[in-house]
Amino acid sequence: MERWIGKTALVTGASSGMGESACITLVNHGLKVIGLARRFDRMEKLAIKLERAKGRFYPMKCDVTKESEILEAFKFAETLGGIDILINNAGLFIPNHIIDGPTADFDQVLGVNLRAAAICIRETAQSVKKRKSQGHIINICSILGHNVEIAKGAPMNLYTPTKFALRAMSDVVRHELSVTKADIKLTNLSPGLVKTEMPGNSSYGEKIYEVMPYLLPKDVVDSMIFVLGTPPRVEITELTIQPFNGNLESNNSS
Template identity: 30%
Template structure:
């Protein structure tokens, strides 16, 4: 079976909802034992239960990726019973605003989760992966490569996620550790639905159509489509790929004149 992850252990941050949930379910379907790290452990447990109900293997862990000691405690605890093969750095938060209306508090909050959170998780898994190799996958964004209106702090953080990927790929290639990133455009997740409801009450359908139209392909992406790409990059079929960013954007970057 292609993309077989049987016998492999995957840690997925923010793996209980949205894109992260789709990745958790997809990797589990292909045989991986999935460890879901979430700030909201109920979300992680719900996803874990769904995976177990269909015959998969999953565990839920409460973890704030912004807390260095907490990440080390959780990851090292998992490593006592499992060989760590895959890390998907998916946890992240959004922020809307340009530099003038991004407060210092806003910037620090985005940095703590989207940048330091990735550092914390890579720092925790690398000593384990150096022994037998592994795969690290950072979820970035098209905002890491092209200018997006009112996304100053978010773009900063995703640019950091991208360059951390390059650095880790270079530093640990001789240890058999591969590191890549995925940069989605707009993906239809509950986060998007919540954003439209909060900011455009009564106009959700209209704004959804407008946002979808900004993708040259004419629609938003689906979490499952991102998850399928993640599966490939985490599998042995992608063993010749490292240090590479993979946009999944419906043509946004290349076909919109950026």
């Protein structure tokens, strides 16, 4: 991780869960981190907690379904030297079915989970290529982007399809980067169930954590640090992280 000290990372969905944990960890490793989220008040509190950290945290209020707000964040990033690391973490899960769900929900899930990710990838690639620098893009996918049957019967709407699409988009982008000889690695992290606020929007909510083993946000972030710490000759293209099924009590261990 030493080569990233002083570099700039951008994290979407930074106000809670894996995004918040990623911001904390990267700042503590000495990076400048721009956090994007709608809940600016939460990020302000986080910025105060990180005032004495090795790096620095820059919270920015941003609705990633609005391209203009994303572009404003990248414009600010130029004042810090440009984006070197992108953590495409923002995700939206609306618990209803495709066969009777409103189109507005389709648009929201596609906008957050796929369109925003594509815009952030494009802007990061342009920033790194312009400076002839090194970069790393990490897309937070899901095991649901590998196997639909895992959530069979659950009201997933377009969440699962967008995670499949994010993996496909990563393959396309990796090819584009190779053709243009851009020095940018791209990694898909596909975690299983992670204890975050997201399932709280559903009818089963917190109950899912009582009956299923789960990961903690820091478990996924530890994997981020691992892939970012690989030498220049190594690219981790896909990493699947699943909770151990041995014992639910292990969820409470660190």
